[in-house]
Amino acid sequence: MIEVNNLVRYFGDIRAVNNVSFTVEKGDILGFIGPNGAGKSTTIRMITGYLSPSAGEVKICGKSMSDNEMFCKAQIGYLPETAPLYHDMSVRSFLNFTAELRGIDGKDRKTAVDSVIQRCFLERVAHQNIGTLSKGYRQRTCFAQSVLHDPPILILDEPTDGMDPNQKFEIRKIIEGFGQEKAVMISTHILEEVEVLCTRVIVMRRGEIVANESVSDFKSRGDKLADNFRDLTLGNGGADW
Numbered sequence: 001m002i003e004v005n006n007l008v009r010y011f012g013d014i015r016a017v018n019n020v021s022f023t024v025e026k027g028d029i030l031g032f033i034g035p036n037g038a039g040k041s042t043t044i045r046m047i048t049g050y051l052s053p054s055a056g057e058v059k060i061c062g063k064s065m066s067d068n069e070m071f072c073k074a075q076i077g078y079l080p081e082t083a084p085l086y087h088d089m090s091v092r093s094f095l096n097f098t099a100e101l102r103g104i105d106g107k108d109r110k111t112a113v114d115s116v117i118q119r120c121f122l123e124r125v126a127h128q129n130i131g132t133l134s135k136g137y138r139q140r141t142c143f144a145q146s147v148l149h150d151p152p153i154l155i156l157d158e159p160t161d162g163m164d165p166n167q168k169f170e171i172r173k174i175i176e177g178f179g180q181e182k183a184v185m186i187s188t189h190i191l192e193e194v195e196v197l198c199t200r201v202i203v204m205r206r207g208e209i210v211a212n213e214s215v216s217d218f219k220s221r222g223d224k225l226a227d228n229f230r231d232l233t234l235g236n237g238g239a240d241w
């Protein structure tokens, strides 16, 4: 579903992403991890079509992003780190509005909005203004708008950042609900999230992939995930960057 081939991105002299290749298939929930500045967001921005690669190619559902941008973007539900929301709108009006922008009309719109409200456990707050919601409910609303058009691919940038343990649990439950039928990629700093939610993991360091394996292989590297992460991302024990 996602195919990334030899992706490179420079910012001036900085090589933020260096020759990165991987695939994500339906049923995968891929944890995308690495220290600050490793190149995760830059890679995600190229996969979602919001940044052009300096070299290499992104293919979405078999088609090249550079030649089929509209098609490729329509296949992706993207939850950015900070998603825009209209605080004066109720959850349902916001989702109706987003559906309209996406060209979902009439009966299909009601079906799509009802479905995401149910799947993201938003029934209780559907008529509440977004500005009055807790952070967890706000994030669920962002999540709901990113899956309204039922895309086969979901890309989530730090989806549980700053949430309390209960809110994290709820969001993970929602992601799991979509996981089996979609290709999901999650950028996160929370190793526990990789452990409880993901099927595969990619670890990045200084713009390159240093591990691409199943979560069970990642766990079998050593008892503590944080130690495994440190071993992979700190080179010879020295400070990175």
Ligand SMILES: Nc1ncnc2c1ncn2[C@@H]1O[C@H](COP(=O)(O)OP(=O)(O)OP(=O)(O)O)[C@@H](O)[C@H]1O
Residues within 6 Å of the ligand: 011, 014, 016, 034, 035, 036, 037, 038, 039, 040, 041, 042, 043
């Ligand atoms: N617009 C930009 N202009 C210049 N340099 C940039 C730009 N965006 C990213 N970089 C640099 O590219 C490198 C990779 O950054 P990126 O944001 O992709 O890392 P990250 O792994 O997502 O980090 P974090 O975990 O902090 O979000 C860093 O050195 C960063 O400073």
